[in-house]
Amino acid sequence: MPSPQRKFFYGWILLPLCLTNTLISNGISISFSVIFVSLLAEFGLSRADLSGIYSLYIFVFFCGGALAGALLDRLGPRILIPSGALLAGVGLYACGKVSSPYQLYLFYGLITALGTCCISWIPNSVIISNWFVRGRGLAMGIVMCGNGLGMLTFIPLTQYFIEWIGWRGTFAVLAVIPLLSVAPLNAVFQRTRPDEREAMGYGREAGKEAQFRETGQATPGAPRLWTLADAIREQSFWMMCLAGMLNPLVTFSLTLHQVAFVVERGFEPMKVASVLGLMGIFAMVGRVSGGTLSDRVGREWSYSIFVGFAAMAIFSLFFLNPERSWILSFYIVLAGLGMGVGGAMFPPMLADLFPGPSLGKILGITSLFAGLGSGFGSWFVGYLYDVTGSYAWGLACLISAVGGAVTFVWIAAPRKRRWGGFTGPGKIF
Numbered sequence: 001m002p003s004p005q006r007k008f009f010y011g012w013i014l015l016p017l018c019l020t021n022t023l024i025s026n027g028i029s030i031s032f033s034v035i036f037v038s039l040l041a042e043f044g045l046s047r048a049d050l051s052g053i054y055s056l057y058i059f060v061f062f063c064g065g066a067l068a069g070a071l072l073d074r075l076g077p078r079i080l081i082p083s084g085a086l087l088a089g090v091g092l093y094a095c096g097k098v099s100s101p102y103q104l105y106l107f108y109g110l111i112t113a114l115g116t117c118c119i120s121w122i123p124n125s126v127i128i129s130n131w132f133v134r135g136r137g138l139a140m141g142i143v144m145c146g147n148g149l150g151m152l153t154f155i156p157l158t159q160y161f162i163e164w165i166g167w168r169g170t171f172a173v174l175a176v177i178p179l180l181s182v183a184p185l186n187a188v189f190q191r192t193r194p195d196e197r198e199a200m201g202y203g204r205e206a207g208k209e210a211q212f213r214e215t216g217q218a219t220p221g222a223p224r225l226w227t228l229a230d231a232i233r234e235q236s237f238w239m240m241c242l243a244g245m246l247n248p249l250v251t252f253s254l255t256l257h258q259v260a261f262v263v264e265r266g267f268e269p270m271k272v273a274s275v276l277g278l279m280g281i282f283a284m285v286g287r288v289s290g291g292t293l294s295d296r297v298g299r300e301w302s303y304s305i306f307v308g309f310a311a312m313a314i315f316s317l318f319f320l321n322p323e324r325s326w327i328l329s330f331y332i333v334l335a336g337l338g339m340g341v342g343g344a345m346f347p348p349m350l351a352d353l354f355p356g357p358s359l360g361k362i363l364g365i366t367s368l369f370a371g372l373g374s375g376f377g378s379w380f381v382g383y384l385y386d387v388t389g390s391y392a393w394g395l396a397c398l399i400s401a402v403g404g405a406v407t408f409v410w411i412a413a414p415r416k417r418r419w420g421g422f423t424g425p426g427k428i429f
Contacts, residue, residue, distance in 0.1 A: 010131075010191065010194070011128075011131040011132060011139075011194075013189060014127060014128070014131055014189075014190070014191065015128070015139065015142055015143065017185060017186065017189055017190065018124040018127060018128055018143045018146075019142060019143050019145060019146045019149075020146065020181060020182065020185065021081065021119050021120065021123075021124050021146065021182055021186065022120060022121065022124055022143055022144060022145075022146025022147060022150070023146035023147075023149045023150050023153075024085075024119065024146075024150075024177060024178050024181060024182050025088075025116045025119045025120035025121075025146075025150075025178075025182075026120070026146055026147040026149075026150030026151070026154075027149075027150035027153060027154035027174075027177070028088060028092065028112065028116050028154075028174060028177075028178070029057070029058075029061070029116065029150070029252075029255070030150050030151055030154050030155060030255060031154045031155070031157075031158040031170075031174060032053075032054055032057070032108070032256070033054075033155075033255055033256050033257075033258065033259045033260075034155055034158040034159050034162065034259055034273055035158065035162065035167050035170065035171075036050065036054070036256065036259065036260060037259060037260055037263060037269060038162055038166075038167040039101060039104075039167065040260070042167075043101040045101055046382075046386050047257075047260070047382035047383075047385050047386055048379060048382045048383040048385075048386045049101075050101065050382070051256060051257075051378050051379045051381070051382030051383075052105070052109075052379050052382075053101070053104045053105055053108055053109050054109075054252075054256045054378050055109075055374075055375040055376070055378040055379035056105055056109030056110065056113070056375065057108055057109045057112065057113040058113070058248070058252050058371065058374040058375045058378055059113075059371040059372070059374070059375030059376075060109060060110055060113035060114060060117070060371070061113040061116060061117045061120070061371065061374075062117070062248065062367045062368065062369075062370040062371030062372075062374060062375075063367065063368050063371035063372075064113060064114050064117035064118070064367075064371075065117055065121075065122040065363065065364045065367025065368070065370070065371070066361075066364035066365055066367055066368055067117075067364070068080065068084075068117050068118050068122045068123060068360075068364065069122050069123075069126070069360035069361050069362075069363050069364030069365075069367070070360070070361060070364060071118070072122070072123050072126060072192065072360045073357070073360050073361065076190075076192055077123050077127060077186060077190040077191070077192055078186060078187055078188075078190045078191075080118050080123060081118060081119050081123055081182060081183075081186040081187075081190060082182070082183040082184070082186050082187045083118060084114075084115045084116065084117070084118025084119040084182075085115065085118075085119055085178035085179060085181075085182040085183040085186075086115070086178075086179065086183060087111060087112075087114055087115030087118070088111075088112050088115025088116050088119065088175075088178050089115070089175045089176065089178050089179040090111065090115070090175070091107050091108060091110075091111030091112030091113075091114075091115055091175075092107075092108075092112055092171050092172075092174045092175035093171065093172055093175035094107040094111065095107045095108050095112065095171040096167075096168040096169065096170070096171035096172045096175075097168070115178075117367075119178065119182050119186075121144070121347070122360065122363050122364060122367060123360075124143055125140065125143075125347035125363060126192070126347075126359055126360040126363060127190070127191070127192060128140055128143050128347075129347060129348070129351040129355075129359060130192060130193045130194065130359075131193075131194055135295060136295070136348045136351060136352075137290075137291035137292065137293075137294040137295040137299070137302075137344075137345065137348045138288065138291045138292045138295055139291070140291050140344050140345070140347055140348050141287040141288040141289070141290060141291025141292060141344045141345075142287075142288060142291070143344075144287045144291075144344035145283075145284040145287050145288060147280075147283055147287065147344075148279075148280040148281065148282070148283030148284035148285075148286075148287060148336070149280055149284065150280065151276070151277055151279050151280030151283055151336075152277050152278065152279075152280025152281055152283075152284075153277070153280070154277075155259075155273050155274075155276055155277035155280075156273050156274045156277040158170055158174075158273070159269065159270055159273035159274070161173055163270065225355065225356030225357065225358075226353075226354035226355060226356045226358060226362070227356070227358045228358050228361045228362055228365065230354070231353075231354045231358070231362050232365070234353075234354075235411075235412075236353055236411075236412040236413060236414070237353070237354070237362075237366075237412075239408045239409070239411045239412035240346070240349065240350060240353070240366055240408070240409070240412045241365070241366050241369040242369065242404075242408045243342075243346075243404075243405045243406075243408035243409045243412065244342070244346055244366045244367075244369050244370045244373075245369040245370060245372055245373035246373055246401040246402075246404045246405040246408070247307070247342035247346070247370070247373070247401075247405045248342070248370045248373050248374035248377075249373035249374055249376065249377035249398070249401050250307075250310065250314075250339075250377070250398045250401050250402055250405070251310075251339050251342070251374070252374040252377065252378050253374075253377040253378050253380075253381045253394070253398055254314070254335065254339060254398065255339075256378045256381075256382075257378075257381055257382065257385075257391065257394070258276060258335075259272055259273065259276060261317065261391050262276070262320070262328065265320050265321055265322070266321060266322045267322065267325075267328070275328060275332065276332065278332055278336075279332045279335060279336040279339075280336065281336065282332065282333050282334075282335075282336025282337050283336040283337070283339060285336070285337060286306055286309070286336060286337035286338060286339075286341050287341060287344040289306075289337075290302050290303070290305075290306045290341045290344060290345055291344050291345065291348070293305070294345055294348065298414075298415040299345060299348065299349045299352065299409070299414045299415060300409055300410050300413070300414070300415055302345065303341065303342065303345050303349075303406065303409055304406050304409075304410075306337055306338045306341040307338050307341060307342065307402050307405060307406060308338065308402075308406075309334040309335075309337040309338035310334065310335055310337075310338025310339050310341075310402060311338070311399050311402040311403070312334050312338075313330070313331045313333075313334035313335035313338060313339075314335070314395050314398050314399050314402075315395075315399060316330050316331050316334070317331060317391075317395055318392065318395065342405070346366070347363060348414075349409070349412070349414040350362055350363060350366065350414075352414040353412070353414050373401075377397075377398070377401070380394070380397070381394035381397070381398070382394075384397075
């Protein structure tokens with residue numbers, strides 16, 4: 001009998017689609033760091049008060065991940081992601097109509113955050129983890145390049161629109177983007193799992209796939225399907241939660257304050273926006289390289305190397321001034337390579353540790369800790385500036401947080417339970 005033709009793997013369509021989702025969601029997040037400078041000038045608030053808007057946004061963004069993960073399992077991405085795009089668009093449009101900066105706590109900090117969390121890393125991480133078994137780290141790195149593309153495009157684009165039509169008009173432009181791109185594309189093309197198209201995950205054999213679905217157990221040596229109840233009994237789960245709290249604390253604190261920090265050091269705002277936008281190029285390199293390296297040498301080693309770059313970048317800011325402008329280039333390269341690499345590597349690490357249909361819920365719970373860390377860090381760095389008149393103490397705290405995140409990842413030890421290398425359950429509380 002003739003051999004059956006090899007079907008086209010639908011995951012190749014989902015890769016650029018999920019990349020687009022992360023690009024738009026991160027672009028919406030990163031744009032506030034540019035608008036932040038305009039809001040400081042117009043409303044005259046303290047940095048702690050104004051940072052509180054972004055802190056609430058990030059807190060809701062990550063904590064909403066628990067809801068997004070559950071809704072993804074219940075509604076599917078073809079409903080969840082377009083609905084999130086609509087909600088984000090409404091929130092952003094309302095931001096341009098505020099009469100008081102405190103109204104931004106509602107429209108940006110709550111409504112926009114709930115919308116973007118439904119189109120960002122939680123649903124896209126689950127989708128890609130379901131579709132890609134072999135090369136999961138690389139696939140996730142490609143999708144998370146959307147974060148780098150968001151920096152590259154939205155930082156200078158936001159500053160351009162601010163200078164052209166003001167910060168209110170800029171919010172209106174940002175509102176249109178997810179409505180015209182994310183909503184229609186995902187409503188038509190998105191799929192949660194390979195079996196929705198009678199396909200199987202990339203790198204998984206047909207016989208193993210069938211047994212995996214029917215019995216909950218693959219061939220000997222492969223991991224069982226984990227439930228959330230199973231995961232929360234594991235030490236490795238809580239170590240990943242703590243690491244997941246510290247990693248975004250660093251990333252989003254820098255995201256919010258880096259433009260204001262560099263402008264304060266004597267650089268022109270448009271130049272700062274254009275130059276910092278280049279960080280996105282190196283962020284893409286970091287995410288793809290970090291994901292690829294983690295498939296080869298282990299998640300822990302790769303994560304340690306790349307967040308080490310971020311720590312070096314933060315340390316370099318202590319010495320930045322117009323006479324040493326070359327340090328800004330040094331910062332852009334290393335911060336781009338290291339910042340946010342956790343966003344590309346935490347989902348594969350959790351997928352290695354706790355594979356199964358409950359991955360969305362597991363990611364959602366860890367996202368609660370990410371919300372606590374990022375929300376507190378963004379506000380606390382601004383508070384330390386108001387108290388001391390300098391970002392020095394805030395930068396020192398961020399470097400310490402990097403060290404803590406690396407330590408917790410090594411204790412969690414995802415290397416011990418990679419696909420094909422499962423050795424049984426870890427320590428149970």
